[in-house]
Amino acid sequence: MQIGIVSTGIYLPETYITGAEIARLAGIPEAVVEEKMGIKKKPVPGPGDHTCEMGIKAARIAIDKAGIDPMGIDLVIYIGEEYKEYPLWTAGIKLQEEIGARNAWAFDAALRCGTTVMALKLAKGMMLSDSCINTVLLAGGYRNGDFIDYQNPRTRFMYNLGAGGGAILLKKGHDGNLLLETEMITDGSFSEDVVVVAGGTKNPMSRENLERGLYQLDVLDPKGMKERLEKKSMGNFLDVIRNSVERSGYKERDISYVGMLHMKRSAHDYVLRELGLKDTNSIYLEDYGHIGQIDQILSLELAEKSGKLKDGDIAVLVSAGIGYAWGATTIRWGKGEL
Secondary structure (H helix, E strand, O other): OOEEEEEEEEEOOOOEEEHHHHHHHHOOOHHHHHHHOOOOEEEOOOOOOOHHHHHHHHHHHHHHHHOOOHHHOOEEEEOOOOOOOOOOOOHHHHHHHHHOOOOOEEEEOOEOEOHHHHHHHHHHHHHHHOOOOOEEEEEEEEOHHHHOOOOOHHHHHHOOEOOEEEEEEEEEOOOEEEEEEEEEEEOHHHOOOEEEOOOOOOOOOOHHHHHOOOOOEEEOOHHHHHHHHHHHHHHHHHHHHHHHHHHOOOOHHHEEEEEEOOOOHHHHHHHHHHOOOOHHHEOOOOOOOEOHHHHHHHHHHHHHHOOOOOOOOEEEEEEEEOOOEEEEEEEEEEEOOO
16 A cells, blocks of 8 residues: 655744854854854744644645545644753644544644654555544654754764754555554664753752753763764764665665754765765755754755755655654655555
8 A cells, every 4th residue: 555745844943043153152163153064044833833833734735735624534643842841741642623624533643853754664554554644744843953062072963953843644555655564763872862951850950050950961971972973973873774774675876865963064075975876866045044843844845945955756755853863754745646
């Protein structure tokens, strides 16, 4: 049974911060931010741009594009961040209610910036195993840039964190944009490297912790994490891509497009070179920054709008999330049978 992507939706705040502004806040050269980090600008949340709310807006766009009745949706999976309107809350149920999917049931999924790719695998498995689940909506928002202190050099690799919402609508038996195989890797040796120190059970929020800035993202072992990531990260990126494509019945040479998360330009270029691809086979998100797990949906939409995808193309969505997790999903774009 085929599972196809019927539509996608993206919501981006109207407000942006530029690379030049980030450079001034961080006290580093503008060229480092724009060229090395690859940030020309990135969206930042306005007053009403709450996490789940941005996912709701993206979901409505996807539903409108598909021209379906929300009552026909069987399952809603919230793929946005855990940092949202309330600290203890099931956002998927709120999203379900707001879009009018009252015949569905809903839950939240989380794997940091790897959530969308993981949720595609999860949704496909549930659809294939349950005859009652035929149409699934994945949607959520992201604004973890709120946790960034531009004066903290340990979190410099996260200066690209932006804000936005994304949604993907899947349907069983749909004959276009076929969702194929997903490959995931997680490595627990990184599980406590990047955290918000205060606010959990180990270190509850207090006035002192607020004054010390412990409510922001930090890297507990920057030297150790850098050394371990250098040994594993790029290799894992390539492994999940290659394994996803191979398990989908294709070869590395068949890849036409890679929808990659935003990362420093040199890493982006390295992945493409190792796959034998050119700049034209991807879109570098220098005008958006890293909107977490929304990056893959954004890249796919940008590719479709710019004509980079045609019927029969093999597209791979690639993610990585702190923890650490790497994931890739292969899609056979356009109409037609496998």
